[in-house]
Amino acid sequence: MTCDRLSQMSPMQAPIDMKVFVRAVELQSFSAAARDLGLTPSAVSKIVTRMESRLGVRLLHRTTRRLVLTAEGEGYFAHCRRILIEMEHAEAELLRHRDAPHGLLRMNCGLTFGQHQFVATIPEFLARYPNIQLELALTDQIVSLMGEGMDLTIRLGASADSSLVGRKICDFERVICASPDYLKRHGEPRVPEDLRGHNCLYVTTASAHRVWLFDTEDGPLLIEVGGNFSANNANTVFDLALRGLGIACLADYLAGEQIRQGRLVRLLRATHRAERVPLYALYPQGRQRSPKITAMLNFLVEKFSEAPWRTVPGAAFPALSD
Numbered sequence: 001m002t003c004d005r006l007s008q009m010s011p012m013q014a015p016i017d018m019k020v021f022v023r024a025v026e027l028q029s030f031s032a033a034a035r036d037l038g039l040t041p042s043a044v045s046k047i048v049t050r051m052e053s054r055l056g057v058r059l060l061h062r063t064t065r066r067l068v069l070t071a072e073g074e075g076y077f078a079h080c081r082r083i084l085i086e087m088e089h090a091e092a093e094l095l096r097h098r099d100a101p102h103g104l105l106r107m108n109c110g111l112t113f114g115q116h117q118f119v120a121t122i123p124e125f126l127a128r129y130p131n132i133q134l135e136l137a138l139t140d141q142i143v144s145l146m147g148e149g150m151d152l153t154i155r156l157g158a159s160a161d162s163s164l165v166g167r168k169i170c171d172f173e174r175v176i177c178a179s180p181d182y183l184k185r186h187g188e189p190r191v192p193e194d195l196r197g198h199n200c201l202y203v204t205t206a207s208a209h210r211v212w213l214f215d216t217e218d219g220p221l222l223i224e225v226g227g228n229f230s231a232n233n234a235n236t237v238f239d240l241a242l243r244g245l246g247i248a249c250l251a252d253y254l255a256g257e258q259i260r261q262g263r264l265v266r267l268l269r270a271t272h273r274a275e276r277v278p279l280y281a282l283y284p285q286g287r288q289r290s291p292k293i294t295a296m297l298n299f300l301v302e303k304f305s306e307a308p309w310r311t312v313p314g315a316a317f318p319a320l321s322d
Helices: 003-007 011-027 030-037 041-055 071-099 111-128 180-186 192-197 234-242 252-261 291-304
Strands: 060-062 067-069 103-109 132-138 152-156 164-172 174-178 200-203 211-216 219-224 247-251 277-284
Touching: 011 030, 011 041, 011 067, 011 071, 030 041, 067 071, 103 111, 103 291, 111 132, 111 152, 111 234, 111 252, 111 291, 152 291, 164 291, 174 252, 192 211, 192 219, 200 234, 234 247, 234 252, 247 252, 277 291
Parallel strands: 103 132, 103 152, 200 247
Antiparallel strands: 060 067, 152 277, 164 277, 174 247, 211 219
């Protein structure tokens, strides 16, 4: 910035003059202040002279070795330095609020994962980010993020929609289990073929949920199960398995806690193939830089990437791959 341009500044731009004056006093030299501010020594001298002319008082006694504040200059210097510090604080506070996660975050999440895992972590998230307002829709229906005005959704598998960006949260697995009461009444299946003689509960939303895969000495084995109850919702199948109605194949994030508590018993672990299913957070292109979305993405990975339903210290529920 040239001296001519500085000399034309209005009183509204006085903070620039204040900064030059304060640095000159602090460094006790027009030359040192000029180097610090990227100006010339003559520009600094002219700015201070212009300030004195505008204020009608002498601020500095200039000598060849140092700058000495006048009585009026001492008071003015203290005020200028305080004003500049307050301006710095105001700008820092504004930038902090601008960059901090804030605003309404609209999310969609599958009913089962939401109820049994995600909802329990929401108080911690909101305590960590008090300026975010979270609006959550729990549904197993695939929603259009853009059409519904959603910022983020948690879904099984990556999306084929090129308008969405995905970040993997974790892999979950499915486990075969039944209640101790059911097994007491009907016995425990020892080999996959035994399932054909049991009442098996399953979810109807995909045909694959009725076909359970096993690895045997003779190779892969598919068992199509059947029973007197099925539902379009995993929570319902889970609830009736707990009530002793039959054997179910459930996501480990749903069944893990009940297995640890002994309310469900894991079955056919040696042969049932671990069906690793990825869980993704998806969001529209171009929003990955939104602080509120970044905050939620990082939080989801922090909380669930290690599949805590399998890795609780001391839990008797090791991963299927063990």
